[in-house]
Amino acid sequence: MSEIQNYTLNFGPQHPAAHGVLRLILELDGEVIQRADPHVGLLHRGTEKLAESRIYNQSIGYMDRLDYVSMMCNEHAYCMAIEKLLEIEVPERAQYIRVMFDEITRILNHLMWLGTHALDVGAMTMFLYCFREREDLMDAYEAVSGARMHASYYRPGGVYRDLPDSMPQYEASQWHSQSEVDEQNTNRQGSLLDFLKDFTDRFEGYVDEYETLLTNNRIWKQRTVDIGCVSAEEAKDLGFTGPMLRGSGVAWDLRKMEPYEVYDKLDFDIPVGTNGDCYDRYLVRIEEMRQSNRIIIQCIDWLNNNQGPVMHDDHKITMPDRVDMKNDMEGLIHHFKHFTEGYGVPEGEAYSPVEHPKGEFGTYIVSDGANKPYRLKIRAPGFAHLAAINFMTEGHMLADVVTVIGTMDIVFGEIDR
Amino acid sequence: MSQYYSELSGKVTAALAQVEAVEAVVAHGELTIEVSKEKLIQICQILRDNQDLAFDTVIDVCGVDYSTYGQAGGKTAKTSKDCKARYASVYHLLSVKNNHRIRVRTWLDDDFPMVDSVVPLWSGANWFERESFDLVGILYSGHPDLRRILTDYGFIGHPLRKDFPVVGQVEMRYDANKQRVIYEPVTLEERVNIPRIIRDDNRYAERMQKKQSSDQKEESA
Numbered sequence: 001m002s003e004i005q006n007y008t009l010n011f012g013p014q015h016p017a018a019h020g021v022l023r024l025i026l027e028l029d030g031e032v033i034q035r036a037d038p039h040v041g042l043l044h045r046g047t048e049k050l051a052e053s054r055i056y057n058q059s060i061g062y063m064d065r066l067d068y069v070s071m072m073c074n075e076h077a078y079c080m081a082i083e084k085l086l087e088i089e090v091p092e093r094a095q096y097i098r099v100m101f102d103e104i105t106r107i108l109n110h111l112m113w114l115g116t117h118a119l120d121v122g123a124m125t126m127f128l129y130c131f132r133e134r135e136d137l138m139d140a141y142e143a144v145s146g147a148r149m150h151a152s153y154y155r156p157g158g159v160y161r162d163l164p165d166s167m168p169q170y171e172a173s174q175w176h177s178q179s180e181v182d183e184q185n186t187n188r189q190g191s192l193l194d195f196l197k198d199f200t201d202r203f204e205g206y207v208d209e210y211e212t213l214l215t216n217n218r219i220w221k222q223r224t225v226d227i228g229c230v231s232a233e234e235a236k237d238l239g240f241t242g243p244m245l246r247g248s249g250v251a252w253d254l255r256k257m258e259p260y261e262v263y264d265k266l267d268f269d270i271p272v273g274t275n276g277d278c279y280d281r282y283l284v285r286i287e288e289m290r291q292s293n294r295i296i297i298q299c300i301d302w303l304n305n306n307q308g309p310v311m312h313d314d315h316k317i318t319m320p321d322r323v324d325m326k327n328d329m330e331g332l333i334h335h336f337k338h339f340t341e342g343y344g345v346p347e348g349e350a351y352s353p354v355e356h357p358k359g360e361f362g363t364y365i366v367s368d369g370a371n372k373p374y375r376l377k378i379r380a381p382g383f384a385h386l387a388a389i390n391f392m393t394e395g396h397m398l399a400d401v402v403t404v405i406g407t408m409d410i411v412f413g414e415i416d417r
Numbered sequence: 418m419s420q421y422y423s424e425l426s427g428k429v430t431a432a433l434a435q436v437e438a439v440e441a442v443v444a445h446g447e448l449t450i451e452v453s454k455e456k457l458i459q460i461c462q463i464l465r466d467n468q469d470l471a472f473d474t475v476i477d478v479c480g481v482d483y484s485t486y487g488q489a490g491g492k493t494a495k496t497s498k499d500c501k502a503r504y505a506s507v508y509h510l511l512s513v514k515n516n517h518r519i520r521v522r523t524w525l526d527d528d529f530p531m532v533d534s535v536v537p538l539w540s541g542a543n544w545f546e547r548e549s550f551d552l553v554g555i556l557y558s559g560h561p562d563l564r565r566i567l568t569d570y571g572f573i574g575h576p577l578r579k580d581f582p583v584v585g586q587v588e589m590r591y592d593a594n595k596q597r598v599i600y601e602p603v604t605l606e607e608r609v610n611i612p613r614i615i616r617d618d619n620r621y622a623e624r625m626q627k628k629q630s631s632d633q634k635e636e637s638a
Contacts, residue, residue, distance in 0.1 A: 040567065041565075041566055041569070044567045048577060049576055049577055049581075049583060050583065055611055084446075085445065236473045237540050239475055239476065239541025241474075252513050258516070344615065348444055348445065349449070351477075351509055351518075351520065360476065369615045369616075369621075370489050370613050371611070371613065372613050374486060375482075383544060383548075384545075387541065391540075
């Protein structure tokens with residue numbers, strides 16, 4: 001009998017279940033995975049190198065493009081590191097706005113994850129449901145920053161501008177009649193906060209809908225229960241953070257453990273799993289969406305009742321008011337300096353992490369006092385998670401690789417940077 | 418926060434005293450220690466296994482090239498940091514058990530930056546060390562699989578070194594005659610729109626002076 005050898009299979013980079021550009025070299029014994037070797041870097045854009053040659057504020061836009069499904073959370077980590085080096089406080093209203101948009105981003109990210117993960121496993125409907133809700137949240141992004149995805153809304157010292165008083169409306173056209181458009185505009189009559197309030201009222205019901213489709217679904221359970229099990233000790237050793245760590249039963253969440261912004265004033269719970277399999281991580285993320293919804297409701301209440309500045313008032317660091325720029329000599333100088341030279345950040349180094357929807361997203365900035373970072377290192381959660389794919393898939397079937405990629409919530413923008 | 422980390426720095430220096438007298442600095446609510454590369458593994462072992470410290474997770478490993486540190490606009494500005502060597506490998510560790518963090522920096526030789534790998538202690542460091550090798554060119558001895566990770570197959574050079582141009586060395590295009598993708602020397606010119614500037618800033622002078630005097634005190638002590 002001839003010697004039986006393992007079969008090597010190339011998976012990706014152009015594969016719908018690869019969540020972008022993952023190239024996996026799989027070594028198979030029949031249909032059982034012996035070894036998985038991911039090749040990443042196909043989306044490497046050199047963000048860290050580019051940031052070294054740009055002034056601090058110019059790199060905010062690059063942060064959006066790292067993890068392109070949770071844009072504002074990336075900006076948040078970057079801005080917080082700069083604020084730490086500058087030793088400035090962000091106004092309270094800006095902190096609430098940031099927290100609210102972080103949670104909106106978390107829901108956006110988890111909806112994307114849920115839709116694509118379920119699609120990979122075979123549930124088409126989920127994808128359509130999830131993208132329906134994403135639309136509303138992206139409209140909120142658009143209302144506040146003018147961009148549906150790459151917002152660049154957070155700035156060191158606060159947020160770019162206060163929340164708008166009105167929402168953009170749909171307009172009638174030859175394809176959409178006036179009555180049709182009026183119906184679409186019914187929840188857009190008030191401010192952005194009213195629109196979000198209406199969304200949060202509906203969202204709890206939407207999550208129930210997702211759960212009726214998946215939680216007790218026989219096929220979903222067969223595909224996810226006991227797949228990709230990671231114990232708590234293994235998860236810590238592998239550098240897991242976020243839902244990947246919580247799914248293994250470790251109650252670790254930076255929003256509770258190292259509260260930044262106003263998270264210590266808000267009421268929310270941290271869901272944890274017990275088995276550390278794909279199904280537990282699914283349940284954790286579903287519950288996180290409900291908790292994020294709770295946080296958004298609290299933020300809306302606070303923001304409705306409290307006014308104030310949304311940007312730090314030291315215009316050596318932040319952009320001056322437009323009116324000041326036109327009428328005040330000093331304002332004009334500040335404006336000119338801000339955009340032609342930027343601001344110097346005092347010498348030192350800082351690492352600031354945030355609880356990103358995928359795990360711990362951190363930026364490490366080394367500054368030598370110049371107007372550009374000396375070294376910027378982006379710590380992406382997905383990078384540590386994907387590194388464990390060999391560990392998680394070994395001994396599983398070929399089809400389970402897709403489930404494991406799905407449960408890791410892989411986005412290549414942040415892994416390849 | 419700073420209070421907690423000052424206490425922690427005492428604990429860390431005490432726990433490491435038998436191996437090496439380490440320098441511990443607390444700034445911006447973060448604790449940084451600098452260790453020699455020969456003792457790195459021993460020190461990391463203590464940081465992980467000592468129950469008061471228990472750094473059970475490696476958050477990040479990154480290489481830094483300090484060769485142009487403090488240089489801007491053609492002249493070198495006065496900076497308080499003395500870079501002991503060209504390269505440094507920086508580790509960010511987290512204790513999930515005790516909820517605290519530490520940054521460990523080890524300086525590496527200029528011409529042959531090599532340090533022992535921490536993968537035997539934390540398997541999560543595997544890809545981070547590969548990335549540091551790929552982008553900065555630091556060698557991690559004892560790493561199980563030290564290959565390039567983010568750059569192209571067959572890439573030459575280490576992009577995050579300061580002597581690597583931002584525009585890169587080669588560009589690629591599809592050649593219709595040869596019917597394949599070819600690499601050529603880069604034709605783009607590097608362009609600097611806003612120069613890199615370090616200004617003497619009076620607002621931070623006091624803070625920097627405080628730091629410098631505390632550094633001097635440490636040295637004299």
